[in-house]
Amino acid sequence: MRSKVRPELVAALLEVAGVAPEAARADAAAAWLEAQLEGAQAAFDALAFEDEPAAFVLEMHRQLR
């Protein structure tokens, strides 16, 4: 099972970006990020190895036809 997003990780990534960690309220940001990742994880896991971002445009054109 994927480990929880830790607030210290959020703070560290903000530091890497040169942004003061308090800008993002690390606790709340970690909870939010974890919710988004968990919400999408099953769909991400269902992707085929070959799926790529550009397929979206192809799919829209397929719908147009």
Next chain:
Amino acid sequence: MTPAELLALSATQLAAQIRAGRVRCVQAMEAVLAQAGQVQPRLNGFIRIEAERALSAAHAADREAAAGRWRGPLHGVPMAHKDMYYRAGEISTCGSKILRERPAPRTATALARLDAAGAIQFATLNMSEFAFNPTGHNWHFGHCRNAWHPDYITGGSSSGSGTTVAARANFAALGSDTGGSIRLPATFCGTVGMMATVGRVSRAGAMPLSHSLDRVGPLTRTVEDAAQLLTVLAGADADDPTCETGAVPDFVAALALPVRGLRVGRPTRYFYDGADAGVLSCMEASLDVLRSLGATVVDVDPPDLSAAGAAWSIVATSEAAALHAKWLRTRPQDYSEQIRTRLAQGLAIPAHAYVDALRMRGPAVRGFCDAVFSKCDVLHAPVIGFATPTITESEVGGSPAMMAVLGRITRLTRPISYLGLPALAVPVGFQPNGLPLAMQLIGRAFDESTLLALGHAYQRATDWHQRVPAR
């Protein structure tokens, strides 16, 4: 024609009156400027009103008309737009402190096309800071207020677009939609909102928030106006590489398409989860009207859209964070707390999650379209599932409750933004609190015509769009 009668006209009706010589462009401009000045202290929908320049342009348009020179289908129609559409050399604040003094580097293609069609811009409109808030709060220019009751939110981020069109202080407005920013103000303010398919309308010269998700579109009083504006706005643009190069339908002509026999889908999952009774009754009543027009209402079972909503959050926040990373580093104090907090969250999103959220988009739209549009031609759904909140109720700033409150507001709009499909918001009545409500009609990719035809037929059978807020 009195100013009140003139202001009651839709944009296309006004254009017809000008063309027929019954209304002068200056007359229309004077009326809308007076109305704008009257409502501004109560609604705060405008950021900058350029009265002198607009009147001068209206005089010029009258002279051209007298000489038989018509610029296009919107000749002389006054409009004001969300303050994120660049005009070269002028300030587009984007609702922010950061861009309050920066002259725009170019003119937006959308503005250039409206100019060429004869529309006259008289003002720029309030909006959420950098278009990244769905309520319409703005801590730099003051919160925008709902024309139906100033204690209530307008929705965002196209807040001024919604409330000024509703207040008859603007004939039509450009908005933009990344996760609901056209459809939410449309439902909260009782206007029409058109979000066309990804690639249908050029985004060149419009402030970017999320390159993968941003869409340009109008908020109008009627579906007919939306069709007219979309006809003007749509089409290939060498300055926007994501713009479709194919032929653009005549959306005005499409209004006459028959709706009898159309299959309208009523979703059996996701869209009505936890919906208020007031929302349910408005939606059911609107379906009854569509049945009376000859449409067939069928139940459809769309895929669960929760993952699409989460993927939207990952894409939008990652891309917005990338756009703002420099200013987050160098000017953090110049953001409001809420926007700074949300943008900074994006800096912590893992790159693989962002890429997966983009990889998922193709399979997601295929799965949705296969499940939905094999059963119906248009999906009918609410824009929001609960009563319009007040400005105070939704004043969450950057608090820990912020993401839950904002996420709830965009729950029914984000997934459609992610899927890239077109959606048309059309007013369908009023909630028990007296605030308006809209349905969103969701279509196949590039099939805006069917949405506009169905929405237009609905408005010919109802009068919700003719209701006017008390002054």
